[in-house]
Amino acid sequence: MATRLASVPVAETYKVHARLDGVTRIYPPRAGHGEVHALGPLSLDLRAGEFLSVVGPSGCGKSTLLDVLAGLAVPSAGTVEFEGKRVLGEVPDGVGVVFQEDASFPWLSVEDNVAFGLRRAGMDAAETRRRVDFAVGFMGLKDFRRAYPSQLSGGMRQRVCIARTLVLQPRLILLDEPFGALDQQTRLLMGDELLRLWRETGATVLLITHALDEANLLSDRIGVMAARPGRFIDIVGTGWPRDRDSRLAERPDFGAVTARLWSYLRGESLKALQGSSPPLGGEAR
Amino acid sequence: MTLSLRSLRSLRDPILVAIGLVTLWQVLHQIAGDSAVTAPAPTLAHLWEMVGQARFLPHLRETGLAFLQALAISCIGGVLVGVVLGGHRLTGEVAEPILVGLYSVPKITLYPVILLLFGLGMPAKVAFGALHGIIPVVLFTMNAVRNVNRTYLRAGRAMRLTPAQTAWHILVPATLPEIFSGLRIGFSLTLLGTMLGELFASQRGLGFLLMTAIDLHDVKTILAIAVLISAFAVLANAALLAIDRRLHRGATPEAEKT
Numbered sequence: 001m002a003t004r005l006a007s008v009p010v011a012e013t014y015k016v017h018a019r020l021d022g023v024t025r026i027y028p029p030r031a032g033h034g035e036v037h038a039l040g041p042l043s044l045d046l047r048a049g050e051f052l053s054v055v056g057p058s059g060c061g062k063s064t065l066l067d068v069l070a071g072l073a074v075p076s077a078g079t080v081e082f083e084g085k086r087v088l089g090e091v092p093d094g095v096g097v098v099f100q101e102d103a104s105f106p107w108l109s110v111e112d113n114v115a116f117g118l119r120r121a122g123m124d125a126a127e128t129r130r131r132v133d134f135a136v137g138f139m140g141l142k143d144f145r146r147a148y149p150s151q152l153s154g155g156m157r158q159r160v161c162i163a164r165t166l167v168l169q170p171r172l173i174l175l176d177e178p179f180g181a182l183d184q185q186t187r188l189l190m191g192d193e194l195l196r197l198w199r200e201t202g203a204t205v206l207l208i209t210h211a212l213d214e215a216n217l218l219s220d221r222i223g224v225m226a227a228r229p230g231r232f233i234d235i236v237g238t239g240w241p242r243d244r245d246s247r248l249a250e251r252p253d254f255g256a257v258t259a260r261l262w263s264y265l266r267g268e269s270l271k272a273l274q275g276s277s278p279p280l281g282g283e284a285r
Numbered sequence: 286m287t288l289s290l291r292s293l294r295s296l297r298d299p300i301l302v303a304i305g306l307v308t309l310w311q312v313l314h315q316i317a318g319d320s321a322v323t324a325p326a327p328t329l330a331h332l333w334e335m336v337g338q339a340r341f342l343p344h345l346r347e348t349g350l351a352f353l354q355a356l357a358i359s360c361i362g363g364v365l366v367g368v369v370l371g372g373h374r375l376t377g378e379v380a381e382p383i384l385v386g387l388y389s390v391p392k393i394t395l396y397p398v399i400l401l402l403f404g405l406g407m408p409a410k411v412a413f414g415a416l417h418g419i420i421p422v423v424l425f426t427m428n429a430v431r432n433v434n435r436t437y438l439r440a441g442r443a444m445r446l447t448p449a450q451t452a453w454h455i456l457v458p459a460t461l462p463e464i465f466s467g468l469r470i471g472f473s474l475t476l477l478g479t480m481l482g483e484l485f486a487s488q489r490g491l492g493f494l495l496m497t498a499i500d501l502h503d504v505k506t507i508l509a510i511a512v513l514i515s516a517f518a519v520l521a522n523a524a525l526l527a528i529d530r531r532l533h534r535g536a537t538p539e540a541e542k543t
Contacts, residue, residue, distance in 0.1 A: 072442060090442070097443035101436040107458040117444035120454065150534070161440075168444065 014083060017048035017204045018069060018172055023078035024229070025064050037229040039064045041078060044223065044232070046172070046206060051198055053207045053215035054223045055261060057272035061230025062208045063100070066176045069206065070097050082172065096170030100177040104149040104160045111136060111145045114163045121168075128167075135163040139193070155179075155186045159193075166197065173198075175207045179214070187211070188246045191218055195245060212261045217248055222257075224264045227272045233264050299523075323505045332509035347490040351407055352479045355414025359471045363419045364464060367426020377427055388420045393481060400486060410482035410490070417478030418471040425467025429460035462532040469525040476518055 024040035039061040046052060046069075054062050067073035068080060071087040080087040082095060091097065104113050114135055118128045136142055139159040149157050158178055165173065175194075179187040191214060198205050209215050215222045222236045238257055240248060248254055307325050314324045323331075335341050370377040396413060403409040437459055441451045483492020491510055498506035 070443065072439060091445055093445065095443075097440075099436055099439060099443075101434075103436045103440040105437065105455070105458070107461075116454075120444060120446050120450050148534075165443075 014048040016045045017083065018046040018206075019079075019081045020044045020065075020069060021079045021081070023065075023068055023075045023080060025061070025068055025073065026076040039068070039230045040075075042231045043078075044235075046204055049202055049204055050220045051195075051205045051207070051218055052221045052223060053209055053219040054225060055209060055212055055215045055265065056225030056230065057227045057265065057269040058210065059272060060225045060227040060268070062210075062225060063176055065225075065230065066097075066174050066206070066208050070095055070174050072097070094171040096165035096168055096173045098158075098161050098165050098173070098175045098178045100180050102149070102154065102157050102161070102181075104157045104164075106149050109146050109148055110141055110152075110160055113149070113160050114141075114167055116164060117168050131167040131169075135167045138166065138197070139163040155182050155190065158182070158190070162194075162197070166201075169201075170203060172204045172206070173201075175205070177208050177210065180210070187214060192245045194218060199242060212258050212265070213249070216254065216257045216261065217244075217246060222261060224261060226268050233268075236260060319504065320502075321504065323508055328505055328508045328512065331505045332512060335506070335509055336513075341494075344490055344494050347407070348479065348483060348492065351410040351483070351490065352414060352476060354407075354411045355418060355479050356472065356475045358411070358415035359418030359422055359475045360468055362415070363422025363467070363471060364426050366419075367423040367464070367467070368430055370423065371427040371430025377431065381424075381427070384420055384424055388424070392416055392478070396482070396485060399482075405486050406488070410479055410487065413482035414475045414479035417481075418475030421474060422464075422467045422471040425470070426460070426464050429463030429467075430456075432463075433459050462529075465525075465529055465532050469522070469529055472525060473518065473522060476514075480514065 021043050022041045023043070025038050027036040027038055029035045042065070054065060056062050064073065068075050069082075069087070071080070071082075071089060071091045074089050082092045085092065105116065108116065111132055115128050115132045118131060123131075136145055139162060141156070141159055141163060144152060144156065149160065152160070158181075162178070179190050182190065194205070194207075195218060197203075207215070207218060216238060219238055220240070222238065224233045224236065225231065226233050236257065310322070310325050314322045336345075370380050392413070395416070399413050399416070400409050403412050433456060437455050438451065441455045446454070480492050483490040484496055487493045487496075491514065495507060495510050498504075498510070
């Protein structure tokens with residue numbers, strides 16, 4: 001099964017899969033506010049095959065970090081590398097992105113949505129069909145192949161988006177709060193599916209989230225970010241076994257990791273809450 | 286042709302409406318008499334007879350041609366201008382209040398100017414029809430382009446689409462439902478404009494026949510032409526509305542977030 005998903009066993013080929021080096025992102029001044037220093041300087045080595053989550057108070061630049069890493073935004077300073085090559089203003093081959101907002105195309109059926117990227121890349125029909133069949137089955141969408149997104153729940157639509165990314169066989173999967181709009185039970189189940197996907201593809205995963213439990217449960221390492229300008233306070237290793245799922249929460253040492261994340265973030269979240277610097281709105285320092 | 290039970294049921298309501306309208310017509314005839322409203326049956330018979338006459342065809346042709354040309358200008362021109370205005374923020378913001386203002390002006394007051402510009406005949410009718418129809422097409426297209434969900438475009442970039450692929454496979458299907466709504470309204474207004482243009486200072490066309498009939502107090506012909514044009518407008522609009530509904534069916538309720 002694993003061979004059908006993974007194109008390259010990334011952990012054997014690379015040690016550092018992607019690297020952010022001294023990256024900053026500064027938004028130019030606009031009407032209503034001055035220059036906004038959203039991110040960095042920030043450095044991160046993403047190890048090949050790991051599951052790394054990024055948590056932080058709202059408005060701390062988590063999504064900007066993902067945009068820069070994906071090549072969807074250009075850093076103001078510093079460099080981004082993926083598989084040893086610089087990322088410059090476009091998404092490199094081998095990187096898949098799942099967004100927080102619903103990005104499923106309402107004019108296409110589920111299977112056409114999933115096949116979208118493959119068809120644009122000129123993949124032949126037989127291989128497209130094979131990969132779509134697999135991804136649709138893997139994400140539990142078999143009974144909804146011919147349905148349209150408007151007929152599906154938010155969780156199902158997000159599965160469509162994950163399947164659409166999955167068929168492109170990404171070696172690095174970037175997820176920007178993909179379960180943000182879902183209820184707690186659905187989130188837990190989607191988390192389990194994400195872990196299964198991660199194990200069976202052997203891909204590297206970076207997940208942006210605001211849920212500390214979710215980050216703890218899913219990750220090998222958790223980057224904790226401070227607000228404005230966004231940078232890492234610490235990167236916490238969890239040491240969980242690779243073969244894990246949501247039942248991990250029953251372990252006695254599980255709570256300790258969440259507590260540690262919270263001890264880092266309590267002060268930062270208070271700062272963000274007291275509105276000394278509203279997200280991307282107020283004066284920059 | 287065999288009709289399924291479902292299509293029969295979907296035809297039931299329009300048929301009931303048609304029967305209601307004809308009944309109302311008959312009642313009006315009873316009240317007002319032949320000098321104002323002729324009865325449905327003789328009027329429809331007169332229409333049938335008129336349509337069969339060879340001298341009627343050039344008029345129908347004239348109006349049809351004027352309408353089709355005006356419609357082509359409204360649709361093609363409107364979509365092109367709308368795409369430019371929607372794609373360029375500043376131009377769009379400058380043009381929008383002007384267009385909305387122009388949309389609310391009773392354009393019939395401008396008809397003398399149109400006649401002076403284009404002269405009597407076909408060009409003036411076409412211009413007047415297009416003047417009515419093009420503005421809603423521009424406004425709807427502009428808004429459709431402006432409101433394209435940015436997440437779709439980001440998803441396109443994440444899937445490494447070329448600009449041409451993004452335009453054809455994301456922008457076109459994402460804007461089509463809104464644009465089609467604009468075309469539907471543009472269709473109705475182009476017809477209105479073309480007919481208005483024919484009522485004054487024209488020598489041919491259904492509008493000309495209508496005005497001649499008014500001069501001759503030929504009530505039967507007035508009503509026959511009104512029925513013909515109304516039937517065309519209602520049927521065409523129903524067909525366009527059906528396509529419109531189909532296109533909008535896929536739209537997600539919360540298309541725009543953040």
